[in-house]
Amino acid sequence: MSSVETAVSPSAPPALPGFAGDAPLPDYVRELELAAAYLTEPQRESLRRAWAIGAAAHAGQTRKSGEPYITHPVAVAKVLADQGLDVETLIAAILHDTLEDTPLTHESLAAEFGETVAELVDGVTKLDKLQFRDRQEAAAESFRKMLLAMARDLRVILIKLADRLHNMRTLGAQSAEARERIALETLEIYAPIAQRLGMNLIKAELQDLGFRALHPWRHAVIEKRIRTQPVVRRESLVQIEANLAQRLAKEKLPHKLVSRVKSPWSIYTKMHAEHKSFTQVMDVFGFRVVVRSVPDCYRALGVVHAAYKPLDARFRDFIAIPKANGYQSLHTVLFGPYGSPVEVQIRTEEMDLIAERGIAAHWSYKHGGDGPNSAQTRAHSWISGLVESQRSTGSSLEFLENVKVDLFPDEVYVFTPKGDILSLPRNSTALDFAYAVHTDIGNQSVAARVDGKLVPLRTKLASGQRIDIVTAKSSAPKPQWLEFVVSGKARTSIRQQLKQLEHEDAVQLGHRMLDRALETLETSLERVPAPRLDAYLVEHRYPRLEALLADIALGNRMPQQAALALTRAAPGKAARRIVERVPLPEDKILITGAERGVISFANCCLPLPGDEIMGYHTAGKGIVVHRLDCPNVADYRKSPDRWVAIGWDRQVSGDFGAALRIEIDNRPGALAQVAAAIAEAESNIDRVEYIDRDANMAVLRFSIEVTDRRHLADVIRRVRRLNVVLGVQRA
Structure with missing residues (x-):
């Protein structure tokens, strides 16, 4: 039953009754x-x-x-x-x-x-709401079910x-x-x-x-203002309508001309979004011209442009490029005779019907619409995309949020390299376009060409541009992509791929950690009998070996414990052999810095490639990397079972956080000089904060991004050369 009614169920199920044809109908x-x-x-x-x-x-x-x-x-x-x-x-x-x-x-x-x-x-x-944690989740799941049903029948x-x-x-x-x-x-x-x-x-x-x-009061006030429009405005509306009608009749164009009245909601949203007064919003005359054919639309456009001069850059041709919902019309804005803009929409009778009724117009469910531009075909395409998206989302609430993103009323229309038109939500980027073309293209994107010019993936698109995506098989989604994509499909695809990559990294790291623990017991994972491994997985409710390995990497299960159980070694002596053994350099697990979700770098010491490091196995976080000279390492030595011997791989990629403590002369422009020197060293500044300050000197902490210790040393050298700098050191 709808959420708007309550009802009392009848006590007994009714039979399907006959209909008494002679009985009066309500x-x-x-x-x-x-x-x-x-x-x-x-x-x-x-x-x-x-x-x-x-x-x-x-x-x-x-x-x-x-x-x-x-x-x-x-x-x-x-x-x-x-x-x-x-x-x-x-x-x-x-x-x-x-x-x-x-x-x-x-x-x-x-x-x-x-x-x-x-x-x-x-x-x-709708679904029974009792099975959900709260009303919000119930509504989201109900909506999700409705969209799946829509996919079967609009x-x-x-x-x-x-x-x-x-x-x-x-x-x-x-x-x-x-x-x-x-x-x-x-x-x-x-x-x-x-x-x-x-x-x-x-x-x-x-x-x-x-x-x-x-908002009952706001609605009532705006509605009253619409009803009580000044006489001058009503007379102006009639004069413009008469002039347009006369011009169209002279050209022998059969037409229907109607004035358009704004609704309270459209007035309210425009006032709110554009910070305009009621008078400014209402000071626009709107007309719709309905003609018989598409050529007549363009003839009518010439007539209205001859009657009043068009405003530059305010003409839109939605006949040649229909909106995503199938809407077609010519839109133009004219200089009105009374100093007010005149908005005119020109369309055919069929376009007018589709504009008002959408997929309900000319209902032809059995025959699938009237061509590739029909409202029904476009609706099917949109819903199919939503269905594909919902399979990848983690929850009904997340799915609902993605759908809300896709319901933006404004679209951007861009061209593929083959000349096909794609409609995207407002503020879409080149990366949104890539995912709209295909998920694999989005996942492998590295850059884009907009009208032949190479641009970053975060570049916002404008209608009419031609987009070509540059891909690389080795490329993979980055968490930063979620900060600038706007379409639901792109957001869902990126999240799904990141989860998959994190899982793969966790499995790989967990495998190396378990292997190290088994080597201490003079065996390996390949030599563990299959029945024993299967029994261990069943006992601890792991569906596959990969799930165990990922759990080890994330710190939820210690590799030494798993190794002992898999080898059935005596927990006393064998455990001591694992714990007390001093790792040799070749025993270290080497990291590249690109391990997602399972390797993190401690904020207390901010380790960089080139530093001597150690890892601490933390439940839920995986391995947290510290510098060996970090003050906190002394505490971690008290838990040697969680100590992980790690080092840097030969190939390390990415940017790493570092901090500098810089003393400068407290005079105008000093901070700008330091920031410029850091930028010249090709380092990004994440944050700047004052540690101490007086009339002569200021002490600042710069949080920056560098690639390794050499890069940090280059930054320090450049900063030290400045006359305004009194001292600089790694924090």
Whole structure:
């Protein structure tokens, strides 16, 4: 049942009743039949049959307003009938709460109305909220299930949107807290989905109702201001409309010209986002010109540009390059005769229908839309991407956040090297484009070419650019990528790949650590009998050997303990041999610094390649690397079983944190000179803080990034040469 109603379940399951054809129909059913007049008589008979079954199943159930519960699903069906949906969708809408709230079963619905209707009802049915930790997780999982059902049949989302729209229309019976929660969810999720699917009529009403419920006073004030517009403005609107209509008629262009009135929600969001007053937002005249064909659109554009001069850089051609939701139209902004901009949209009748109804326009579910640019085809493509994304996300809440990112109303349109058009969310980067093309291309990206010019992956894209991604097989995602990607697909793919790489690194390091422990017992992992290894894995609930090795690397299981158990050595003498043995240099585990998730570098001493180092095995963190001269090492020697002999590999890569304590003359420009010298040494400054300061001298701590000890020495030399520097040392 919807979160907006409560109901009392009937005591006994109803049989599927017959319909008494002579019985008078309630007014709400007559309204549905009137809206569904486009159906055939047998189809309308099926609708009445669905109502009779639904009414019997929901008998005794009421909404919070006190009305019989059946009035809600019938009203949902009427919303869809107004959109011209097929009979299966209308029947499923009437019965959309029966599987959840009544004893009717999937099988009985399939037997009466067909498997398609039963699948639609099942797709809309929400999950039992008792099995989740909290309401937020329940809502996220319910949404996830709904999207999976959408992937099978797009009509599921149409029923869900209609359900939400009627609930918003009847929100008054809810408590203030429930009204706010439902309104917020509507504005954050359902209205953007309606927009993403091109259903602007439903989107606009959802936004208006959500705004009214969330901010009733703000809505009332703006609505009143719209109704009481100055007479001068109304007269100006009429004059512009008459002039445009006369010009179009002279060109013998059959057309429909209507003025557009802004909604309270669009006015409010524009005032809020652009910091404008009500007068500034309303001081824009809007018109829509609807013509018969695409050539007529461009002829009409010439007419309006001849009537009023266009504003430079404010023309958009969404006919040649449709929006991601299938929307097509010409947009232009003109210099108005009264000093106000005139916004004009020009489109065909079919484009106008798609702009208002989106995927519900010209419903042709059996035939799959009207070509590659149809709203349905684009919606299927978007939902398929979401389904692929949800398989990789760790939780329903994470998935929901990714979907919210993808519901940005503004898009960037860019070209692939082959000339295909890709739509991306606002503020997308070259890396978002790479993942939009293919996950493997994203994972192997190293740079991009934008209009032939080589740029970094974090470069933001603008509409009309041609993008080519430069890849390398050895490249892999970096955690820093998550800081600048904006699309849900890129974020999900990067997280999944990073987890996989961390796991691989952990397995590799754990293998080396266990091998070292087994070598002390004069054996190796290959010589451990397979039955003994399998028994150990079962005993400690490891599904595979890789899971044990990863656990060892992460510090959750000590390699010495595992070695003792696998060799069945006596814990006394053998354990002492492991613990007391002095490691030889060749016994050290060599690290490159690129080990992800299993090697970290201590903040207390900030070790660098070239330093003498040791590792301390820490539960959950893996190996924490310290310099041998670190003050904390004395404490770690008290736990020799956690001491790990490590050293630097010959090939070390990456940037490492270091700190410098610098004494300077306290005079203007001194800090800038030091920062410039560090930058000239090709080192990044992460942070600067004052340790001490008086009238003559200042002591600062610079946190910087270097590649190794030699690089740090070069930085120190450059800083020391400055006249303003009194002393510098590694902190």
